[in-house]
Amino acid sequence: MTSEEHDGLQKSRRRMVIIRSISVLVILFFLQGGVAYGTLQLFLALPANWTGIIDDADIERDAHQGTVYMIDRAIASEPLKKPSDVLQELQPHFHFRLTYIEKPDHFSDEVQEQFKSYDLAYDDEDDHIYAKLQSGGYLKLGPLITTDINDANASAIFVLLALLTIVNAVLFFAILYFAFSTLWREARAIRLTANALGEGNLTARVPKIRSEPLKMIGHVINDMATRLELLVGHSRTMMHAMAHEFRTPLARLRFGLSMLEDSDPEEKKKLYAGIDKDIDELEQLIKISLDYFRMNNKNMPTKLENVHIKRWAENIIDDLSLLKPKGFEVSYNIANVDSSIDPKLAAMAFRNIILNAFKYARSKVYIHVYKQDDALIFEFDDDGPGVAESAREEIFSPFFRLDNDKSGSHEGYGVGLSFVRAIAELHHGSAFVLSSRLGGARFVMRFGL
Template identity: 40%
Template structure:
């Protein structure tokens, strides 16, 4: 518990540190994205952006200044144009000049001069206006409103500020949006590592995100199945070792008695006993191998439509001959067509009925019916019943609740384990309740809608 709390506390600092690294990377990426976006936006035509180009803005702003200068020059013919500009210069924050009309200008400026009589050069930030055939007005440089024309330091300062603000906002959104996903991911990883190290009781805490909630459920289910399988195998190994120990002990005793025998007649009974014990060992090994094989390989039922009443009548007629004396056995079954694997279902019914013959006092009942597209097989007896705390044990291989039973009456404790395997192969289940007859009631549910 302490370890899980410690892991929980360490998740968030680690996530925060990792997120800061991502924030720094994002900062640089955002800067390049911002720069590229500005360049691309500046290249788009005014018809798309709705923002006029700077040369248009400057031309419109300075048209009045150019007209006033022209008017002043025209109203004072006694002075040269240069003298008029010199008088007007103190009124302007930028330089006023006269240049020859033959000066080399950009195509954009020439076109603007031809159509509007005034033009702005984006390269040097100067305004050019027509005056007469031989001279042009030139004034500037003008303060640029285009961020691309600002000095390098100002431009990068803008980019950095924009990137920091956008990255912080994105980081906050990212943190609150993915913190739960990160925590669920780390929890699942810790659980997987614990399972890898052999801690089969490790489980994932319930995930809070929709993406990992099914994964946590599946992982916990898988861990539970692995734990159950390992525990079952351990139980089977111990039980099988115990089963093997009994005939081996008898063989060892019989060999010892044979060594002490004085006459050949005294040896014969022990030889017969050894043969029986060897046969018992062979039976135990064969039935164990068959169960292991059945457990490891997925059982695929071969389902066919069968008349349940006809099928169960033939099966029960063969079982009635094996019931004890003064024992009442009855059965009832719906006379319907139903899809089953008769070979596997025969094993279920035989094991449950023979189990009732062993432990019932005088009466057993079999009922087979279908409900919600599932087949129910129920066997009731009037025996001593099974304690609720002990019911799960009867399905464990080699498990026998009554340890006093011998090999002649108790078998190997695999019959009900077979029933459980077959029921699970049909995507069904088996459980035990208290019977109305006073004993145990075994219920097997076989699902018709098998998994593909």
């Protein structure tokens, strides 16, 4: 992807974020409006003894009782005039209409019910006051100027709900932003790390995650990246080492084949023998390389068994006694414990370290095996020249050989310790080397339990 395409993609993503944010605000606007209106209606529907709000009918009756009384007195004081004429004379002094009704034929059920208890009745459907007059007729006042939000015009309700909704939506959005901004940034960091790993940057790691829902995901991705980096590193090391090790037998093969044509029968016989030896060496190198890749496959199944460690280790030491150099001392202190290990793989690692001691140590090796916390620890101390700090990591690389082999034979391919580390890692552990109290090296192999 070119830089222009990358910038265009970033701008497109920012536009989508803005559009989504505006969409969320609009949706919140309508949702909050609906919630506010529904809440208002529910509140008004509650009984007055719950809310403390006086019923509209009681308020209007009390508010207009004096007005009705004065109008009734005015009508009664002029018996020669029609009640409707008196009301017409009084009309300029009122902001609502005054109407005289002779018969209550069109009164609603609510008004008729109120007349059973009061001389005044309020109809909240049309905002009118109805009153019984001394003359026998009825007075109608209204429509009244209402203070009830439900009876206000639609624009007033819309303005109220709009203000309430905007304030709530902005506050809610701000709360959501501050509550989830950290979560959003951390989720974006995880995505960027995953993209970087997908593009081949195996050094990419998720930064420290604080949000609990994402913390585990960050740990999993970092662990996966570390395993991938180790696996790829091992593979690269192995490929370089293989290229180096294969070069020698291949060169000998090429030289031998070039000499065959001009050689006499006796020389050909020697050349064929050399070619067979080089082919055997190549086969052995291929087998060792395949074994190494198999060992470094962390998904390789281990056949764990409950093993009595003391008896198992002593059997291995006894089997190796025939290979022990003359005058070489092997001493040990092995805990009398049981542990769950793969006995065959563990035995391979155990033998490799002891055979290295036979090869490099001067006269002795001391083996200490014990349990500590959640691990089974193997320690091999020898009195050899030790391992320089600069080489303590490199010796676990495949095909690496130390130059201080006391025999001077340089036999082997230098993969034994790489197998040791791989086997330890298959047991959820590790392998490393330190300085020994005997003056040489201390190889430590740790198996997780």
